[in-house]
Amino acid sequence: DSGVTQTPKHLITATGQRVTLRCSPRSGDLSVYWYQQSLDQGLQFLIQYYNGEERAKGNILERFSAQQFPDLHSELNLSSLELGDSALYFCASTESSSYNSPLHFGNGTRLTVT
Amino acid sequence: ILNVEQSPQSLHVQEGDSTNFTCSFPSSNFYALHWYRWETAKSPEALFVMTLNGDEKKKGRISATLNTKEGYSYLYIKGSQPEDSATYLCAFPMDSNYQLIWGAGTKLIIKP
Numbered sequence: 001d002s003g004v005t006q007t008p009k010h011l012i013t014a015t016g017q018r019v020t021l022r023c024s025p026r027s028g029d030l031s032v033y034w035y036q037q038s039l040d041q042g043l044q045f046l047i048q049y050y051n052g053e054e055r056a057k058g059n060i061l062e063r064f065s066a067q068q069f070p071d072l073h074s075e076l077n078l079s080s081l082e083l084g085d086s087a088l089y090f091c092a093s094t095e096s097s098s099y100n101s102p103l104h105f106g107n108g109t110r111l112t113v114t
Numbered sequence: 115i116l117n118v119e120q121s122p123q124s125l126h127v128q129e130g131d132s133t134n135f136t137c138s139f140p141s142s143n144f145y146a147l148h149w150y151r152w153e154t155a156k157s158p159e160a161l162f163v164m165t166l167n168g169d170e171k172k173k174g175r176i177s178a179t180l181n182t183k184e185g186y187s188y189l190y191i192k193g194s195q196p197e198d199s200a201t202y203l204c205a206f207p208m209d210s211n212y213q214l215i216w217g218a219g220t221k222l223i224i225k226p
């Protein structure tokens with residue numbers, strides 16, 4: 001158990017809808033990362049937060065947004081959903097934003113858009 | 115453009131045999147090199163973070179070496195077991211802010 005909690009585990013919704021994925025980092029970790037894994041694709045970095053502030057942005061669509069709250073949990077909001085947004089969304093956390101801290105991954109949220 | 119390459123893409127190994135695979139990364143502006151193991155239906159799990167040239171790390175039957183001057187890292191598994199079956203990913207921070215560039219992974223299948 002990595003100590004990173006993601007909810008829900010599974011989400012099925014229709015095109016055009018909006019969903020929120022939630023992540024609680026490991027106790028003491030200040031940095032949260034969101035990744036997307038689509039079918040047969042590797043990990044695609046979406047966005048990183050450190051202690052409540054956005055630190056880095058990857059290939060995140062404008063329809064997607066995220067935030068990190070004062071208690072350090074993070075939410076990823078996906079709106080105007082399309083079939084292609086179906087994927088496994090991982091959250092990971094690290095103690096700091098230093099490059100020598102390993103990422104600790106949650107179990108992911110599997111999103112299915114029908 | 116920064117690129118991290120892993121080879122081979124997949125590997126079938128007989129149970130009990132030892133194996134190794136490679137991660138190649140840009141040798142300039144080196145910060146660190148991460149190794150992760152990703153088992154099917156689970157989430158990636160950190161194995162090693164390596165930062166120094168010549169560094170060698172070990173975790174049970176798995177070890178890794180690092181050559182920052184030539185830009186490669188080897189991951190070794192000694193006496194492969196079925197539970198070693200997984201995709202092994204390496205990742206390279208593109209800057210000091212920790213945005214990782216991920217390799218495509220080496221999928222290891224251990225045959226009983």
